[in-house]
Structure formats: C-alpha cells, structure tokens
Amino acid sequence: MKKIVFAGIVTLAGFLTAKAQCTTVNKLSENFDSWKEINKCWTAQAGKAMLYAGDKKIIFYSMNDPRENMYLVTPKVKAGSYTLTLDVSDNGGETTLELFSVDNPSDTKSFASIAKASKITGDKKTYNISLKKDTRLGFKVLLNGVHQAVYLDNLSLQPKK
Numbered sequence: 184m185k186k187i188v189f190a191g192i193v194t195l196a197g198f199l200t201a202k203a204q205c206t207t208v209n210k211l212s213e214n215f216d217s218w219k220e221i222n223k224c225w226t227a228q229a230g231k232a233m234l235y236a237g238d239k240k241i242i243f244y245s246m247n248d249p250r251e252n253m254y255l256v257t258p259k260v261k262a263g264s265y266t267l268t269l270d271v272s273d274n275g276g277e278t279t280l281e282l283f284s285v286d287n288p289s290d291t292k293s294f295a296s297i298a299k300a301s302k303i304t305g306d307k308k309t310y311n312i313s314l315k316k317d318t319r320l321g322f323k324v325l326l327n328g329v330h331q332a333v334y335l336d337n338l339s340l341q342p343k344k
Contacts, residue, residue, distance in 0.1 A: 207259040207317050211340040215240050226256040226288035226319075232326070240336040245326040255335065256288040257320045264313045264343040267320070270336045272305040276328040279303060282310060283321035294321055303333060311343075 205224040218236035221227045227234045230251040233244040243253045271280055282298035298310050300323070312320075320340070324333045 205258055207261050209261045209263065209342055210265075211257060211260070211338060213338045215336060215338075221255075224258040226254075228252075228254040228256070228288075228291075238334075240334045243324040243326065243333040243335070245329060245331045247329055249326055249328050249331065251326070252291070253324050253326070254283075254291070254294075255322045255324075256285050257340075259317050259319050260314060260340065262314045262316050262318075264311070265340050266343060267310040267312055267338075267340045269308050269338040270334075271303050271308055272334050273303050273326075274332045276326070276331050277302070278327065278331060278333050279325045280308065280333070281323040281325075282312070283323060284314065285319040285321040288319060288321075294323075300325065307337075
C-alpha cells in the first residue's frame, strides 16, 4: 500500500513539475539545436503536412499537401513591447510567414494576426510587437507547392527597454 501511495505522489509531482516548466515568459531565445522533437511548452499544428524539429531548426514541410495551414505556437508571453527576430528560409517556390497572437493554441479562431503574411526571402525577419495581455505567439507558414519546406531558426524575443 505504501508503494502505491508513494508512486501516486511521485506521479503527481511529475505532472506538477512538467506544468511548472511551461510558465509565462518575458523573453525567448531559441536556436532549436538541442530539440529532437517539438518542445512540450510549444504547440505544433501541421494539418496533413509535417511540422517538426530536425537539423537544428524547425521544419515546415508540405509533403503532398500544399496550402495546408501550419502553425508553430510559443509558450505564453507576458504583456509588453518586444522585438522579435528570426531566421526563416525555404527550398524555393512561393512561401509566406504570418505572425499571430494566440489565446488558445487548439482553436485557430482565437488566433489574431499581428503581422500580415509576408514572402519568405531567406532574410532575417524583425518584428516590433506590442502585446496588450499575456498571450502566445503563433507563426503560420503557407507552402504553395508539393515537397516544399520552410526552415525557422534563431528565434529571439526580447523586451524593449
């Protein structure tokens, strides 16, 4: 009986520890080098395509499903003004990136655009954003061709001083 109670306490502590690691942040600095899969504090929605961590970056891959809406969502970020920078490139073709504030990662109706979709050109992207409330950031990638890929790396979200 003591073993069962102890196992229950250890399991509950594990759940509480995992939840505590996904707290609201006031900055992000991620190069994705150590990711073997999407971090549990982030959310990936790939639809019928693929969105995964690999080759020390995040890869959005269309497979045979072009025009699929694919989203990568950060942990919750504290309200405030920020500078967001990231490296984003593709393997050719027409691709776009749009930035959202996200209330509920599992409900795309809660996504509100904060930076219009822009063509991915291989250049570093910089955004100045202002969050009125604690929210997550969502990156929507749109691929227009079969076997297209977009690569996201070196993401930095820093508070403005």
